[in-house]
Structures are given as structure tokens and as C-alpha cells.
Amino acid sequence: MSTLAVMRVELRRLGVRPFAWTLAALTVAWLAWNFLIAVGGFLKVQTRLAALPEGPGFTDIVAVPLLAQLAQLAILLAPLLTMSMLAGERRAGTLPLLRAAGLSPRAIVLGKYFAALIWMLLLLIAVAAMPASLAGTTTLDWGKLAAALLGLALALGALTALGLACSAYASHPALAAGAALALTLALWAASLGGSAAQMAGPLAGYLALPGHLETLMRGLVASDDVVYFLLLIALALALAVRRVAADKERG
Amino acid sequence: MSDSAVLLELAAVSRRLAGRNVVADLSLTLAPGEILGLLGVNGAGKSTTQAMIAGALAPSAGTVRVQGRDLAAAPDVARRAIGWLPERAPLWPELTVSEHLDACGHLRGLRGPALAAARARVLERLDLDALSRRLAGVLSLGQRQRLGLACALLHAPPLLVLDEPANGLDPLQADALRTLLRELAAAGTAIVLSTHVLTEVTAVCSRVAILHEGCLRHDAPLAAAGAALRVTLAAPVELTRITALVPVARAESEDARHVRVTLRDGADAAALARALIGAGLPLAGLEPAAPPLERIFFAIATRRTEAAAA
Numbered sequence: 001m002s003t004l005a006v007m008r009v010e011l012r013r014l015g016v017r018p019f020a021w022t023l024a025a026l027t028v029a030w031l032a033w034n035f036l037i038a039v040g041g042f043l044k045v046q047t048r049l050a051a052l053p054e055g056p057g058f059t060d061i062v063a064v065p066l067l068a069q070l071a072q073l074a075i076l077l078a079p080l081l082t083m084s085m086l087a088g089e090r091r092a093g094t095l096p097l098l099r100a101a102g103l104s105p106r107a108i109v110l111g112k113y114f115a116a117l118i119w120m121l122l123l124l125i126a127v128a129a130m131p132a133s134l135a136g137t138t139t140l141d142w143g144k145l146a147a148a149l150l151g152l153a154l155a156l157g158a159l160t161a162l163g164l165a166c167s168a169y170a171s172h173p174a175l176a177a178g179a180a181l182a183l184t185l186a187l188w189a190a191s192l193g194g195s196a197a198q199m200a201g202p203l204a205g206y207l208a209l210p211g212h213l214e215t216l217m218r219g220l221v222a223s224d225d226v227v228y229f230l231l232l233i234a235l236a237l238a239l240a241v242r243r244v245a246a247d248k249e250r251g
Numbered sequence: 252m253s254d255s256a257v258l259l260e261l262a263a264v265s266r267r268l269a270g271r272n273v274v275a276d277l278s279l280t281l282a283p284g285e286i287l288g289l290l291g292v293n294g295a296g297k298s299t300t301q302a303m304i305a306g307a308l309a310p311s312a313g314t315v316r317v318q319g320r321d322l323a324a325a326p327d328v329a330r331r332a333i334g335w336l337p338e339r340a341p342l343w344p345e346l347t348v349s350e351h352l353d354a355c356g357h358l359r360g361l362r363g364p365a366l367a368a369a370r371a372r373v374l375e376r377l378d379l380d381a382l383s384r385r386l387a388g389v390l391s392l393g394q395r396q397r398l399g400l401a402c403a404l405l406h407a408p409p410l411l412v413l414d415e416p417a418n419g420l421d422p423l424q425a426d427a428l429r430t431l432l433r434e435l436a437a438a439g440t441a442i443v444l445s446t447h448v449l450t451e452v453t454a455v456c457s458r459v460a461i462l463h464e465g466c467l468r469h470d471a472p473l474a475a476a477g478a479a480l481r482v483t484l485a486a487p488v489e490l491t492r493i494t495a496l497v498p499v500a501r502a503e504s505e506d507a508r509h510v511r512v513t514l515r516d517g518a519d520a521a522a523l524a525r526a527l528i529g530a531g532l533p534l535a536g537l538e539p540a541a542p543p544l545e546r547i548f549f550a551i552a553t554r555r556t557e558a559a560a561a
Contacts, residue, residue, distance in 0.1 A: 009354040016345050093341030096307035097402075101358040102330030248309045 002103050006111020007118075010085070014119055023080055024119075027073055028126050034069060035130045038062045059141040063131035064148050064217050070127050071152055071213060074120070074159050075188060079180035081119060082163030084173040085112045086244065091172065095247060105244035109237055113164050120156040124149070144219035151216025154229035155209065159184055161236035168240035184209075256282045257319075258441045259304065259410055264313035266299050266465075273299045275465040277313070281441045283409060286432060288456035288473070289445040292552045296465040297445040298338055298414055304443060305335035305412045317410060330359055334408040338415050340399025344388025348379055348398055351387050355402040373401040376431065378424075392419030400428075404435075411435065411442045417451060429455050449545055459544060461551050468551045473544065480520060482510040482527065483536035495530030499523050511540050 014020045042061050049055040086109075089095040098108050128149060131140065163180040170176035190208035205211065209232075212225040259281040266274040274296040281287055291297045302308035303315055306322045306329035315322045317332050346354060352373065356366040374380050377397045382390070387398060396419050403411060417425045432442060432455045446452060452459060453473065461469040480500075487507035496502045499522045500512040512523060520537060527534045 005357045005360070008357055012350060012354060013343055013345055016350070092343075093337065093339070094343060096302060096305075096337065097335070097341060098358065100302075100305040100307040100329055100333065100335045101355075102306060102326045102328070103358065104326065248307070 002107035003110045003114070006098070006103060006108055007114045010112050010115035011118060014081075014115060020081065020119065023077060024123055024126075027070070027077060027123060030073070031066060031069060031127050032130060035062070035066050038066060039134070057141060058131070058134070058138040059144050063140065063145055066127060066131060067124075067148050067152050068213075068217055070124065071155050074156055075184050076181065077123075078116075078120065078156070078159035078163040079166070079177040079184065082112075082116050082160060082167050082180065083170075083177035084167070085116065085164055086167040086240070087170045087173045087176040088167075090247070095244075099248055105241045105248070108244055109164065109168070109240045113161060113237060113240075116160045116164065117157055120160055121153060124152060124156060141219070147219045147221050148217045150221065151213050151225070154216070154226065154233075155213050158209070158229050158232040158236070161233040161240075162187075165236040165240040165243075168243040258283050258317065259443070260314075260316040260319075261300075261304070262314050262316070264300075264303060264310045264315060266296075266303060266308065267311040268299075272465050274303070274310075274462075277462075277465075277467050279460060279467065279470055281410075281443065283439045283441050284436050285458055286436050286442040286444060286456045288452035288459045289443055289462065290447075290449070290452060290459060290548055291462035295462040297462055300462065301335070301412050301414050301443060301445055302337070304410075305329065305333055305337075307335065307337075331406060332408055333410050333412060334403035334406065335412045336396075336399045336403040336414060336416055339418070340395045342387040342390075342395060342398060344386065346387055347384050348387060348390075348401075349374075349383040351398060352401060352405060355405050359406040361406060369405050369407070373404050376404070377401045378427070393421060393424060396420060397424070409440055411440055413442065414445045415447070416444070417446065417448065425451075449548060453544060461548060463551050469547055479511060479513050479540040480523065481505075481536075481538050481540035482512060482523075482532075482534065483538075484508045484510070485533035485535040488532055492530060492532060495532070496523070496526050499526045 039062055042058060045061075049057070049061075086095065089098070095108075103111075128145075131145070134140075159180075162183055163176070166180035166183065167173070167176040170179055187207060187209045190204045206228070212228045215222055215225050257280045261277055261279050264274060264277045265272055277296075277300060279287075289297050289300065299308065303310050304317075306315075306326055309323060317328050320328045322329060342351060343354065349370065352370045353366065356362075356369060361369055374383055377400060379394075379397055379401055382394060382398075387395070390398060396416060400413070400416055403413070417428055420428060429451070432444070436442060436455075436457070444452070444456060456473050458472050459469065460467060484507075490504050490507075493502040493504060493510050496510075496512060498515075499518040500514050502510050502512045504510050514520075514523065524534060524537060
């Protein structure tokens with residue numbers, strides 16, 4: 001109930017914040033432009049692809065790459081969306097008000113997390129609607145698309161949780177955004193280059209976010225990939241709850 | 252005070268910050284309808300004490316009980332029983348006044364018609380109707396204070412914790428605030444009021460607590476202090492002659508030419524003057540004395556300066 005109350009307040013605040021709308025508008029506009037370019041390219045090669053026995057279709061050439069672009073944009077989007085959620089509240093002095101309303105640190109963090117996640121998922125729906133709008137005129141691989149959407153939703157959830165955790169620990173929203181960006185880039189680049197991955201060992205390979213996302217984007221739903229994302233979300237949120245709880249003790 | 256009459260109880264509450272005791276071993280109680288003026292110099296621990304009472308800050312030691320329940324063990328008590336206005340009324344700048352009240356209401360568990368009724372009540376009571384669609388971020392200091400107070404009052408809590416509520420209010424609004432606080436107290440709301448303005452305390456508080464360097468140095472009903480006058484005599488007189496004032500006032504000699512008097516119920520300055528003349532005392536002047544509260548406050552507050560100088 002408390003989580004729901006915090007989520008409602010946070011969604012209301014996101015809904016009236018020009019910054020959140022600007023981010024969403026720019027993201028959708030950029031991806032819509034890329035979608036149109038990809039559809040144009042697909043139309044040019046469509047007849048040649050039809051001749052191939054196992055050739056890639058609309059889902060492989062247009063839909064999944066479009067969703068992959070959203071995942072890349074989310075590296076920037078998630079930190080910007082979450083940076084002021086806790087760091088900004090602390091600076092403005094409104095975080096003690098939430099504590100004084102009898103809300104537990106868990107309710108505060110989860111409420112804010114679900115609000116940001118809903119905002120990100122609405123973006124995902126807007127982007128997914130682009131290829132889905134052509135379902136009547138082309139053949140969509142719904143299974144592959146669903147796996148890609150699941151992967152992207154999990155990735156957005158993980159990046160949002162990381163952003164919120166950084167916001168919980170930072171004293172200023174800009175620092176939170178910077179830290180979340182650095183952390184996300186580190187996870188993104190953890191296994192860049194085969195030799196680097198070998199040097200760092202299998203742990204770096206496991207920690208790298210793109211490896212888990214790519215599997216899902218290819219249409220393969222593996223439980224270890226899903227668990228990876230859920231673990232990342234749980235760890236980031238647990239750290240955020242811990243920090244918010246410490247605020248009450250530290251003052 | 253019986254246990255059932257205690258709304259708020261602080262038992263040996265301490266708070267350590269950066270290796271020093273900001274509040275040390277503080278114990279006090281508050282009954283419904285009481286207005287406790289919390290006084291102290293800057294850094295005395297007033298805001299920290301209020302944050303602990305409001306449930307925003309955990310005590311390092313001791314317990315804060317509201318309606319008999321420990322705030323640490325039952326934080327939900329804070330949601331329904333306490334309204335808190337911190338210093339400088341922190342607000343969400345992107346929300347309008349009305350949205351702000353809705354947000355505070357949701358956080359306090361108010362919904363639907365109950366929330367709408369509560370919002371209308373505080374908007375009207377704090378004269379915020381005309382500002383209901385204005386963004387909180389563009390409000391003046393006084394308007395922010397009123398909105399912060401509206402948020403604290405929204406769920407009609409039995410305990411109000413107010414930190415400098417008259418900050419930024421004009422004289423008319425400050426007077427309206429005093430009237431509001433008296434009305435709330437008359438209806439049974441207990442109020443902890445922190446302020447630097449001593450006249451504000453004497454105008455509305457029934458009790459005064461003075462904190463100094465984190466410790467409670469004074470806790471007494473305000474009425475005990477009474478209204479005091481300072482009598483200046485034209486010539487030195489024998490101290491025994493001031494006993495003639497007993498029917499109208501309690502008198503206390505400061506020196507051979509000055510007497511400090513506290514009027515009894517029903518007596519006024521004119522009656523005192525008549526008594527003085529009737530007793531043959533050479534009256535040369537009659538003026539309001541520095542209020543006892545002010546004297547007590549200065550006596551406590553200057554200890555730090557003397558200690559620091561030594």
C-alpha cells in the first residue's frame with residue numbers, strides 16, 4: 001500500500017516534469033526515424049531475402065535492431081530519469097518528509113523504482129508499436145519478438161535499478177547520473193573483445209550485460225539470462241534500500 | 252500527568268552526530284491540547300529533536316512514544332498521528348498546490364472523498380484557495396510555509412510538530428497562524444512549536460522547554476511566569492514597605508529604587524499605581540519588565556558564551 005502511494009506520487013511528478021517528457025519525445029522521435037530508414041532498407045532487399053530458404057525476415061532486420069537501439073539509448077535514459085529520484089529528494093529536504101509519513105525505506109525505494117520502470121516500459125511499448133503496426137502487411141516472428149521484448153524489459157529494469165541505487169548514494173543528481181552512466185558502461189563493456197574477456201576470466205563474461213541481452217534478442221530465452229537480470233535488479237534495489245535506511249540513522 | 256493523558260513521551264532520547272551529542276538524554280511529555288514552545292539558540296538541538304519526534308530521524312538512544320507506541324517499532328503511527336512542518340517547508344516544485352496536497356494525502360493514506368474533503372478544508376483554512384493551481388516552485392516564502400502547514404494538517408493529526416512556522420509570514424498571517432494554533436489546541440491537538448521569536452511563544456504556548464547544547468535546561472508551564480512590571484521609585488525605600496502591594500501583586504525588590512512586580516488575577520497597572528501611592532511609595536515610573544521567559548532564556552543561552560570565553 002505504501003509502495004503504491006509512493007509510486008503514484010512519483011508517477012505524478014514524472015508526468016508533470018518537462019524533462020521526462022523531453023527525454024521520451026526525443027527517444028521516440030529518434031527511433032521512429034531509424035524505424036523508417038530500416039523499413040525503407042528492408043523494402044529494397046525484400047524480394048532477394050524471400051528467395052533465401054532460411055533468410056532473415058522483417059523481425060530480424062527491422063524489429064529486433066530497433067529494440068536493440070532502445071537498449072543502447074537506455075544507457076543514457078535510465079541515469080537521466082532516475083538521477084533526482086533520491087539524490088534530488090535528499091537535496092530538497094523532501095526525503096525526511098517521506099520517512100516522517102511512516103514509509104519504510106523499502107516502500108520508498110520500490111515505489112520510486114516501479115514509477116521509473118513504468119515510464120521506461122511505456123517507452124518500450126511506444127517503440128514496439130512501430131514494427132507491430134506493420135503486422136498486417138508483413139510477417140512478424142511473434143515468438144522472437146516476445147523474447148526480445150522480455151530481454152529489453154529486463155535490461156530496462158536492471159538499468160533503472162542501477163540508476164536508482166546511484167541516486168540513493170549520491171549527494172547530487174548530476175553525480176548520480178555520472179555514476180550510473182559509468183557503472184552501466186562498465187557492465188556493457190565488461191566482456192568487450194574476446195582476449196579481454198579471457199584475461200578478466202569468466203566472471204567478466206558473466207557480468208557483461210550485452211551477452212545476456214543478445215541471447216534474448218535472438219529469440220532464445222535462457223533461465224540464466226533471466227536470473228542475471230533479476231539478480232542485478234535485486235542487488236541494486238537492496239543497496240538503495242540500505243542507503244535510504246541509513247539516512248534515518250545518520251541524519 | 253496520568254499515562255492515558257500523555258500523547259507524546261520522550262524517554263532519555265539522545266542523538267549523536269559526527270561524534271557529539273546533538274541531543275542528550277532528553278525526557279519530556281506532552282498532553283493533548285498542550286502547546287509546547289521549544290526554545291534554544293541555533294544549534295541547541297531543536298530541529299533534531301523535532302525530526303526525531305516526527306519519525307524522520309532515529310534516536311541514537313532512548314525512545315519516542317506517540318499514543319503510547321514506540322515510533323521505532325511502529326512507524327505507521329507517524330503516518331496518521333503526526334503532522335510535521337520542517338524548517339523552510341520542503342516541497343516538490345513541479346507540483347501545484349492542489350497536487351501537492353493530494354500527494355501528501357496519498358502518502359498519509361487518504362483516498363477519494365476523504366482526501367477531497369481534507370484538501371478543501373485546509374485550502375480554505377490556510378487561505379490557499381486562490382493558489383491551488385499554482386506551482387509550488389514559484390510560491391513566496393510565506394506561501395510555501397502555508398502550504399507546508401496545510402500538508403501537516405491535512406490528515407488532522409493529534410500531534411503537530413512545527414519548526415519556525417511563522418517564517419516569512421506577514422503580521423496578519425502570523426496572527427492568523429496564532430489563532431489557528433489556539434483553535435487546534437482547544438480541539439485537543441498537541442503542538443510542539445519551535446521558534447526563535449519569544450513573543451510568539453508567550454502568545455500561544457502553554458508550556459516552554461528550553462534546550463541548550465542538546466540538554467533540556469527548562470521545562471515549565473508558561474502561565475507560571477505571569478505578566479511582570481518594573482516599578483521605579485523616586486527615592487530609595489525600605490524593602491519591608493513593598494509588602495503593601497501584596498493584595499494586587501507579588502513584589503520582588505531588585506535594588507533600593509527598583510521593584511519587580513507580577514500582577515495578580517484581576518489586577519491591572521492602574522490598581523498597582525493606586526496601591527503604590529496608597530502605601531506612600533514615591534512612584535517615579537512604571538514599565539513592562541523584561542518578561543521572565545526572556546530572562547530565563549538569556550540566562551540559559553549565555554552560559555555557552557561564558558563557557559566559551561573561559
